[in-house]
Amino acid sequence: MAVGRSICPPEHVVPVGHDEPLLGRYDAARPAEKAAADGGGGNASFVQTCLNGLNALSGVGLLSVPYALSEGGWLSLALLAAVAAICWYTGLLLQRCMAADPADPAVRTYPDIGERAFGRGGRLLVSAFMYAELYLVAIGFLILDGDNLAKLLPGASVSLGPATLAGRRLFVVLVALAVAPTTWLRSLGVLAYVSATGVFASALIVLSVLWAAAVDGVGFSAPGTTALRPTGLPTALGLYTFCYCGHAVFPTLYTSMKEKSRFPKMLAICFVLCTLNYGSMAVLGYLMYGDGVQSQVTLNLPAARLSSRVAIFTTLINPLSKYALVVTPIATAVEDRIGLSGPAVPVAVRTLLVFSTVAVALAVPFFAYLMALVGSLLSVVACMLLPCVCYVRVLGPPRRAAEAAAIVAILALGSLVVVTGTYSSVVQIAHELF
Template sequence: MSAEKENEIYEARSVHSDKESIVDLMAERPEQGSNLLAYANVVCVVAGTGTLGLPYALRLGGWISVGIVILSLLMSIYTAILLMKCLYYNGKYRLSSYQEIGRHAFGKPGLVAVWFFHTTIVLGAPIMYLILSGTEMKGLVPNDAISVKAWIWISAAIVAVPFVAMKTLKEVAVMSIFGALATVVLVIVAVRGSIMDLSNPTYANVGHDTVILANLPTTVASISICFGGNVVYMHVEEAMRYPRSWNRVVAVALFTCSILYLATAIPGYITYGDAARSPILENLPKDVFTKIGTVVIIIHVILAAPILLTSFALEFERLFDITVARRGKIMERVYRTITRLIVVGFCGIIACTVPYFGHFLSLLGALGNCTLIFVLPILCYFKLIGWRHLKWYELAWCALIVLIGVISAIIGSIDAIKALKESIEKDSQ
């Protein structure tokens, strides 16, 4: 028997023999949260404010962008399932984080790469949420005595309350239900405004394209990033009472996000066509419903920020052994409170002071999101579990996902660099 054939048999036996151990590891956890809370966590983080940018994505790529949304959905579900298999790959114990997956797969370089991109997203997104909520609050309350920076700090203080008070995603998940409902309200506002503007003569002669080849890579990059939830998946699954339901929960949650995306994107593009803006609220009628949409955005980002920050804090606290067993109940609480207040303060300072941060975040987000969502889950799965047991069409599917992830990262990064360069040149004039 050839060495290659022996490897194939060994690999197949290893995968089969680990199944019973993995089932034991994924047994019911009575003290954890329900599938509904896990579902709400994923929807709240993934759907986010990206929902309002989808009509503009259709403007960039044309109607083919609807297909790209569906393709991104399928790829995201697949990689989310592979990532969780990596978490239990050895059948003996559950890895604690995405960073641990990277370390087990590729050693220290894998750990550093995952940590860098993961930290950029779980800290960068809340910083952008603070900027967004502060700006929108300033627009809603035209009081010159309160600056945008003051509103940012007010937002940070609001975010700090649940972030400090609630230890894990099991507790924070209760907030995510309201965040997910806020996203639904936001979609209703956007759809209602799009329908109201169908008879608006301003948009009577807007154009629609089937496909715009020149903009297709950028469209793929922008839509792919809208499915970024891998940074919290490990902690969402950890907080589930029934972890064996993960595949079903993540599939339904991402499908829900896609429905919200398409429900906003299609009516918005039909009405506004090549005049669509991002966010779509800039196109909508300036009435009380659009103001409601603005309020809902503020509510959503304030509720979503603690979920991402908690994901970061759990990794940080695990790294520095801030646990009840190590520190005692009282001191664990003290250390955790101080640490989390420092994290919120850091986010508030960056949100208020760093110029061009949005462009830097877009650059790192394009690299980080696409890498963490599409590329690394497959590479880690191949390294930890193997690829020989996969069918040819599964390998082809994996290759397509990695290719799209790499292209999206490159194109998204190029666009962010161009925007950064334009801002610097504009300010220097």
């Protein structure tokens, strides 16, 4: 997510065609100026851009889609397909905003589009949603790894005087201590190579769960399934939307392509393949565990099985490798704002940032509800509402009736999801806390 250096996060995908590794979703590591320079040459091939797009859309949401399906019921699979189609279309709207003035080299990122549409206020608005989303995703990473490590190592505890840390809380703290030093690095090139495993890790998780079901005979004796659960649709919609919130990278992908006219085809391929992956995991996990599926399907797997351990360990890798890349844009913005210099300043800022995410992860240990909140509020705004509003502002009202109807429908649906999904997620989190 790259934007102006002083107020916004850097790009989170580096075009493969520029001798740089693929970065995963939210993998932001460099200032916007350098990212723009890298992407501006248009040297990435169609296949390379497809790989970048797949990596951008492959994230930890994969683990929660079975739970989302259990919340909404089998018929909510139609919503997964609908959300994918909507996010694909709004991705095209962002590309059209950039193509409106090909001679303008300043528009390379999503916040640049916001500034073109609404001035500095538009840039700040887009950046604010990105920062908030990055921060909550970093918290989700800690919760995710804490839950899965507690499953692999049950009964673990540490006593520090009168205080005792055990189970998930212990592992949240340990994971934070492990990743804190990685956040001190100003150059995250080494971590970028680790992040390149994102696409393969997502496929491996699905294959491991499939192996557990087909070969090890895990699951299929759990509670039954539900055709439709209207009360759970807001949560399901929020989780589905979270899976497709890669819009901040789409402008970079477009800028990096040799053949920019093939961007719509590239985007369609990425969305189709990712939807097949997400859909396969949703159906498989829900068939295996029914309405008893947990917020992360890996928590249902028996830890003693090899296939389960492969799935869980693969699940642990991505958050560990991406945490530093997620918090770096926030830390960089804070450092620029306070205006202090010296080697101790970045270390202090980033350490305090890690501690703050630990505090929230310990206070709100509900992965699915947190991701549903991110999807319902931040992702819907960034992936559905803002692209439509920016498109109309930059290019004017649509001339074709079908396009106008589509944009109105997306705005209406997105607004509904923001209200109902955010309310539902907040109520669920509050119910668990109190």
